[in-house]
Amino acid sequence: MIRKILILPLIALIIMPFNSVLASTLLADPTSEVVDNISEIKSVDFNTDFYFETNSEKMDNPFSLHTDFDGVIDEQGNGSFDFALQVTDYDSQFKDFYGSMIVTHDKIYFSQAGDDWFFIKMNDGQISLFSENEENDLDQIKTLITEMLKNGVIEYHAETVDYISGKLAVRYYYEINCEKLADYLIEQRQISNTDAIKLKSLQEQNLKISGNFWIDTVEMMPVMFTLDVVSDPVGVAYTKFGFSVLLNSINKVTNIRVPESALSFENYDSRQTEDFVMSSIDSIESSLDTDGDGLTNQDETNIWKTDIFSADTDGDGYKDGTEVINGYNPNGKGKLDSDGDGLSDYNEMTIHWTNRFDTDSDNDGYNDGLEVAYGYDPNGPGRW
Structure with missing residues (x-):
């Protein structure tokens, strides 16, 4: 699975020439060596930065989300895998959030804000992304990317070299053409004509899908990958999101240790796990304040x-929250x-615990x- 993910931004090297003299000098033709190295990857230490921002005529301020x-x-x-993840949400209308998760072949461990650890044991099969036909899968991905490049769906070129985490890496820029992507998917019978029209319309909305990827000139390994999607129609409305992935180390000792004191959620199956995840999402959404x-x-x-x-x-001229708090x-x-x-709705709900729709x-x-x-209890007999 790791190899499948990492090979996507690199497979373009198979058929596209370098158009940067410096990049050509440093890497010459790295295709076979890079692909061979990717096939040997067994572990990755990484950092991913995700952002989302949108604005419209109705909104006073853009809504933003930033998660690391x-x-x-x-x-x-x-064929199974161990996976450890720490998540931090910040710079958004969500309350700051921090959580950790560890996944092994049969358990999911999780903790929020450094609290106690819990784990779910899967009863209906192991968690595995391993495929017995992985090499065949990679060949199919190579063919797909090659055809998309040939049809102009993806275009890229080498730009320059950068130092990233002490590594000399060649930076490539790529861009995806939505109109040509729609034509290609129709040709391959992957989408309907109706969906293709919708996809092409994104091009008219100035939708731009682009990014960069970097190749280490010494280790011949991927170093970093970015994706940016920006929709900027006429007017103040826009939506943009994207992410970057930085590979801190490859094939290093990871030492993923599960928390021995974790508390068990007994008898969870896939459906219960899904319900638990959805309830967690709901709890996060309950703290969302889009307009601030x-x-x-x-x-x-x-x-x-x-x-x-x-x-x-x-x-x-006064924010809704300010007005509510002050009655x-x-x-x-x-x-x-x-x-x-005579009591404001806010005070009835938060201080007196009375019915804001009932005078008595x-x-x-x-x-x-x-x-x-006069100091009496509005919810019962006697004074406070």
């Missing part, structure tokens, strides 16, 4: 009925007091606001 992955993949002799107004998207949609893409829904209506003028009992939460005949003002 540090990991190790170690392929085992039986201090209110989560979930609360804006379900409680306050404000615009998740606008920090100031009513345009009065004002983020959707219009005045205080936000749904039941008119405990049904004792007294207004909640009056009870609070």
Whole structure:
């Protein structure tokens, strides 16, 4: 699996000439040696940086996400693999997030923010990305990339040389043509005409798919790979995302150690694991604040009925979160007091725990606001 991933950005070297004199001098024709070296890769220590940003006419500020992955993949002799990953989310509208995960041939270990470790033991088969026909798979990938290059779907050229992590590497630039990609996929009967039209329309939206990859001139190994996808239609709206992968070391001793004190989730199967993962995603989404107004998207949609893409829904110059916390209506003028009992909705929900739609939460005949003002419990008999 590791070899399949790494060979993709490099296989273009098979048929395309170098158009950089410096690159040609340093690497000459590295094709066979690089591919042979990739086939010998058994472990990789890597860093991946992922980013996403989007903006539209409705949004006051762009939404951004930035996540960093540090990991190790170690392929085992039986075709299984060990995999360790640390994830850090930052510079986004999510709350900062940090987590770790270790995957072995039959278990998944995970921990969030340095808390206790847990593990899931898979009951319906081992986790393995090994293929008995891996060499055949690589040949198919080579053929695919070769044909795409021949049809102009992918174009690339050598640019210059860089020092990356102390290594002298040749940098290549590549770009994917969406229109030609659509034509090629139709020819190969991989997509329908309708899907091809949609794919070609991306070209009209100034969609650009490009990136770089670097080859170590000494070890004849991949060093780094980047991908950037940018859609920039007319106007302020745009979307861009991408990632970079830096290979810190190849075929070094990895020493992936599983946490011996990890707590077990008993009797998990694939379906339960999927449910667990989805619930984790939901918990992350619950902290998302797209417009940065201090209110989560979930609360804006379900409680306050404000615009998740606008920090100031009513345009009065105050952020929605500021208005809510101070008892004002983020959707219009005045205080936000749904039941008119003298207590703001926010205070009823967070301080007094009363019903914001009922003037008399405990049904004792007294207004909640009056009870609070005179020191009585609005949720029951007696004083606070």
